[in-house]
Amino acid sequence: QQQVKQSPQSLIVQKGGISIINCAYENTAFDYFPWYQQFPGKGPALLIAIRPDVSEKKEGRFTISFNKSAKQFSLHIMDSQPGDSATYFCAATHNNNDMRFGAGTRLTVKP
């Protein structure tokens, strides 16, 4: 079912550093690309999302970069904090029907 490939599987970053997670998709019909943050035992929480008509979206310390021609998008977390330690999922959907998720990236931010 997976149509979204995510990397890396795990990431360790020092406090204050930049965390970068990458995703690639196959289906050009996808029109909405959210990122979710998930803590152990909790449901995924929407972090930030982008549509393919823009190349970048920034909300606070979180930025999505989107490359439509390459069918790739990435999440940048600036000034990473220990509280950002969680699993991050990229996702993609068409008309907000079934959402296809990446396999996840476990981020650890060391103090």
Add this chain to the structure above:
Amino acid sequence: DTGVSQDPRHKITKRGQNVTFRCDPISEHNRLYWYRQTLGQGPEFLTYFQNEAQLEKSRLLSDRFSAERPKGSFSTLEIQRTEQGDSAMYLCASSFPGTRTDTQYFGPGTRLTVL
């Protein structure tokens, strides 16, 4: 709390038993989704409803699984004759399509353990 709620949060059952989970979406949301998440993986789509109509079902949704949303509000997901492979987190999400920011908002999930 106006978010998506799910009940129960945890369910332990023996193989062969039937289980039912409930999801209450955000009140104005007319779409409701069910996903399954196994350890270390991203959520996988199972099915979704628009109001009371079930519009799409994944191949993952075998004939032992059935979902309903009888009045277009809450939904139930039933698994009959549970198997150990059904052990997973079952997530519910809701959305309000047709808006620029329609997004699927997830509940806390129901963790199922089949012994």
